[in-house]
Amino acid sequence: MTGISKSFPGIRALSEVDLDVAAGEVHAVVGENGAGKSTLMKVLAGVYQPDEGTIELEGAAVRLADPIEARRRGIGMVYQELNLVPDLTVAENILLGSTPSRLGIVDRRALREQARAVLDELDARIHTDDLVGSLTVSQQQIVEIAKVYAARPKIVVLDEPTSSLSEHETQALFRIIGRMTDAGIAVIYISHRLREVLDISQRVTVLRDGRLVETRSTSGISAAEMIRLMVGRDLTEVFPKTEVEIGDVVLDVRGLTRSGEFDDISLTVRSGEILGLAGLVGAGRTEVARAIFGLDDADAGTIEVDGTAVRIRGPRDAVRAGIAYVPEDRKRDGIVPQLSIKDNISLSVLDRVSVGGWIRPGAERALARQKAEELSVSPPAIAPRIDTLSGGNQQKVVFAKWLATGPRVLILDEPTRGVDVGAKADIHTIIGELAAQGTAIILISSELPEVLAVSDRIVVLHEGRIAAELPRGAAEHEVMHAATGEVSS
CATH class of the missing domain: 3.40.50.300 (P-loop containing nucleotide triphosphate hydrolases)
Known part of the structure; x- marks a missing residue:
């Protein structure tokens, strides 16, 4: 993505932003709320059309007219607010839109087998016949990723994927991300949890006020430096502790x-x-x-x-x-x-x-x-x-x-x-x-x-x-x- 700009009435959301991501790489995008992260990803996903700038996939310029075109080009998006149907099974959700059928009737056996194969590739231990509405948030997150993975994407965008997960579930998600990158998928990882960014990504792009601040290797940046780049000032503590007298x-x-x-x-x-x-x-x-x-x-x-x-x-x-x-x-x-x-x-x-x-x-x-x-x-x-x-x-x-x-x-x-x-x-x-x-x-x-x-x-x-x-x-x-x-x- 080169020179991407996008404006809405009264707001310039993006101004000449560059982003490049390699196959098999986890590339983090960080910034405060309103920095332009979601807008940039929606441009990549075909939700928004950029006012200026170009997008190239594997060296060829493309125009992503809508989300259907973006998916056809191999771009998958996992939003923070999960987009699942709670009254359908895990298998039905994973293959929604590409459900196997015979003579117009859903082939239940093929549905389960194909969904199971996707879950097995991700090493996800979830039953294909469980209703999604009965799953925990972390399990639903994995089903959402499996749904995107089933379309064989080249790029997967994860928007705040661990916001509702504990440390234990986060590590399980990281193993799934590792399997995707091993398969050559480029992962764009958006998170406010900077320690996770340092743990999971190879490079990080920092946005502030709709502009690119810097792209760096995560091996050469600290959480404190990321915070300074994100907010334009030093924050000595992300979690300040006020000392008070404890009473009755x-x-x-x-x-x-x-x-x-x-x-x-x-x-x-x-x-x-x-x-x-x-x-x-x-x-x-x-x-x-x-x-x-x-x-x-x-x-x-x-x-x-x-x-x-x-x-x-x-x-x-x-x-x-x-x-x-x-x-x-x-x-x-x-x-x-x-x-x-x-x-x-x-x-x-x-x-x-x-x-x-x-x-x-x-x-x-x-x-x-x-x-x-x-x-x-x-x-x-x-x-x-x-x-x-x-x-x-x-x-x-x-x-x-x-x-x-x-x-x-x-x-x-x-x-x-x-x-x-x-x-x-x-x-x-x-x-x-x-x-x-x-x-x-x-x-x-x-x-x-x-x-x-x-x-x-x-x-x-x-x-x-x-x-x-x-x-x-x-x-x-x-x-x-x-x-x-x-x-x-």
């Missing part, structure tokens, strides 16, 4: 159980404390959080807030008890994309900005403006639809919505998932400020360095049970031993 117990959970998901979970969180909840995907972390917040019913157990037993039958009870929850999937559970920033912020406290069931516009605007300013939401205006914001700013609005309730306990489920390194540092500064104000915080993250850097204690789950409780300063291998059910030596 705020949340006390005893024997919390939900059949088939988690069993006998007991934990405490103190004022000003950040309790890290670690474990592999599927260990029960999100399920425990949802039960504490009342999204799912617990079969047994008790919850106390500030020494008072509370009965939580739903989120309304949890909010009244002083508990707030920033969910893992902000697009599905955290925001209403069609509503404005103002409307999203006020959703959790409508009783405070209304009288007799009628919203007071002035009170609603004042509350939204105050919270948006406190959390440095950009742009500072509160009228635009929330889906016009970057991922990091959408996440800040989700924070603002729940901080408006004045919670005593704040549960954060993957709070920096899919946000750039600058927004990640901003969010952790906010978390530190909340802890300093005495908020008790539970932090769930699949990014182990995040848990280790900011937690005062770490509770590790394995298959729905507490496997270990570790102090601040615990080593990464200690957490992984407990998360995988092994006994640390």
Whole structure:
């Protein structure tokens, strides 16, 4: 790709960007949200037509008029938001659009055999007859990759492929990427996780504000240098830790159980404390959080807030008890994309900005403006639809919505998932400020360095049970031993 430029009304998304990728190479593309990564990849995938610039595949100039043409030319795209049909089987999803048939009737045997062959090539241990909707996120990610791989691509673009995966699942994905590159496939890897970029890629291209900053060998660049190139300034810490005095117990959970998901979970969180909840995907972390917040019913157990037993039958009870929850999937559970920033912020406290069931516009605007300013939401205006914001700013609005309730306990489920390194540092500064104000915080993250850097204690789950409780300063291998059910030596 040479001299690629692309503009939208009022925005120059790309300006003369160059990118070259070799067969069998993993080439990372990094940059803050809004740097132009997704736009560049959509040009490559035929979704957008460039205003200027050329694209060559194997030395020949091509025009990728649409995604169908891009796929025909051997370009496969795996988006961060998976594009699967949950009510179809693994095999049906993998061969969707090229389903084998006889006389117009699906050949089920051939379907399974062809899908199995693709999964075997990727060394993926997933049953072809399982419904995709019943799989874990990591398994769905592998099915999405298998679907692209089945078309025998020359180039595969992976957009934030590990944003919902733990360290363990990430290593399994890396093995699959290795099999693709061994087969001569060029892999373009987009990620905010810079340690992964250093581990998996041979070269990295840095974008900032729609322009190419630099392309380097990953053997000659550090994460700190990548951050400086991405944001144009030094960030001494991606996960800043605020030192605060830890006070009395705020949340006390005893024997919390939900059949088939988690069993006998007991934990405490103190004022000003950040309790890290670690474990592999599927260990029960999100399920425990949802039960504490009342999204799912617990079969047994008790919850106390500030020494008072509370009965939580739903989120309304949890909010009244002083508990707030920033969910893992902000697009599905955290925001209403069609509503404005103002409307999203006020959703959790409508009783405070209304009288007799009628919203007071002035009170609603004042509350939204105050919270948006406190959390440095950009742009500072509160009228635009929330889906016009970057991922990091959408996440800040989700924070603002729940901080408006004045919670005593704040549960954060993957709070920096899919946000750039600058927004990640901003969010952790906010978390530190909340802890300093005495908020008790539970932090769930699949990014182990995040848990280790900011937690005062770490509770590790394995298959729905507490496997270990570790102090601040615990080593990464200690957490992984407990998360995988092994006994640390």
